[in-house]
Amino acid sequence: DIQLTQSPSFLSASVGDRVTITCRASQDIYSYLAWYQQKPGKAPKFLIYAASTLQSGVPSRFSGSRSGTEFTLTISGLQPEDSATYYCQQLNSYPLVTFGGGTKVQI
Amino acid sequence: EMKLLQSGGGLVQPGGSLRLSCGGSGFTFSSYAMSWVRQAPGKGLEWVSCISDSGVDTYYADSVKGRFIISRDNPNGTVSLHMHSLTAEDTAIYYCAKDPITRNYGVDVWGQGTAVIVSS
Numbered sequence: 001d002i003q004l005t006q007s008p009s010f011l012s013a014s015v016g017d018r019v020t021i022t023c024r025a026s027q028d029i030y031s032y033l034a035w036y037q038q039k040p041g042k043a044p045k046f047l048i049y050a051a052s053t054l055q056s057g058v059p060s061r062f063s064g065s066r067s068g069t070e071f072t073l074t075i076s077g078l079q080p081e082d083s084a085t086y087y088c089q090q091l092n093s094y095p096l097v098t099f100g101g102g103t104k105v106q107i
Numbered sequence: 108e109m110k111l112l113q114s115g116g117g118l119v120q121p122g123g124s125l126r127l128s129c130g131g132s133g134f135t136f137s138s139y140a141m142s143w144v145r146q147a148p149g150k151g152l153e154w155v156s157c158i159s160d161s162g163v164d165t166y167y168a169d170s171v172k173g174r175f176i177i178s179r180d181n182p183n184g185t186v187s188l189h190m191h192s193l194t195a196e197d198t199a200i201y202y203c204a205k206d207p208i209t210r211n212y213g214v215d216v217w218g219q220g221t222a223v224i225v226s227s
Contacts, residue, residue, distance in 0.1 A: 031211070032210040032211065034212070034213030034214070035213075036152075036213070036214075038152075042220075043202055043217035043218065043219060043220055044152065044202075044214070044217055046213050046214060046215045048213075049207075049211065049212045049213045050211045050212070055213070055215065087151065087152055089152075089213065089214075091207070091210040091211075091212075091213070092210065094206075094207075094210050095140065095142065095157035095166045095206070096154070096166060096168075097142075097154050098154065099144075099151055099152040099153070099154065100151070101151050102151045102152075
């Protein structure tokens, strides 16, 4: 099974900050990685696919990148509405997908 | 607008059964595989099961294999999850999800979630 390790599990930042969340895969998943944002009591929201492509309608302050088996989600210019938990998901072994453990962002 | 509307769920005793349903609209339901993803209280997302667009192929996480059955009714645009031999570890919010056509995408439509509580 492919494991995804997210770090940190929690981070606190201020409005306007640049924050980075890391997701490490246990094996090569190429760029088959997506990112989601989830707010309390809500379903996840699709942010990024293919490691670095922004889903339509997602603010440009969100970006993603890949270096080998390490993936990052960056929020440049943190906004109050970005307070949420963020998850990565690997689709390399689709349909047997897996999610990272999540990163809670507190503002 | 693409939507998934869930129904079912609730409180069930350990060892009991429950059925979740999810109806799709705003997209060609029969063209997409569908999945169920759950989230235990205070925990992360866990993929549970997937059914191919035709309904011929089904897949399950090891944690539910042999206890859960996924099915779909394409003419009516619905997918169901039949859950049996439920334990406290199955307590979670269950989401249905519209699967991507390729691995180079993601889940762009989620149901609103439905709570399953397994308790005596």
